[in-house]
Amino acid sequence: MATKKTKTAALNVKLVKSLIGRKDDQIATAESLGLHKIGDSRVQPDNEQTRGKINKIIHLVEVTKA
Numbered sequence: 001m002a003t004k005k006t007k008t009a010a011l012n013v014k015l016v017k018s019l020i021g022r023k024d025d026q027i028a029t030a031e032s033l034g035l036h037k038i039g040d041s042r043v044q045p046d047n048e049q050t051r052g053k054i055n056k057i058i059h060l061v062e063v064t065k066a
Contacts, residue, residue, distance in 0.1 A: 009046035010066040015039065017060045029056045 015035040019027050033053055034042040043066045044050045054063055 010043050011046050011050060011054070012041060012043050012064045012066040013054060014041040014062045014064075015060060016062045019060070022060070026057050026060070029053050030060065033057075033061075035061070 013033055013035065015030060015038055018038055019030055022030075030036075033044060033050075034040070046065075054061060
């Protein structure tokens with residue numbers, strides 16, 4: 001029996017500002033999103049957990065719908 005794949009909403013998160021000199025919790029949040037250096041971009045699911053992480057470092061990232 002074949003299973004259907006459903007598309008889930010996703011967000012493209014890109015690190016546009018440096019993590020140097022930022023608070024430890026902001027650095028940890030960026031790394032949990034897979035962002036390590038300027039220009040890194042990752043596709044993340046659009047859910048409450050991801051939105052909370054993005055809100056914590058919104059001044060460092062650029063977010064678009066994927």
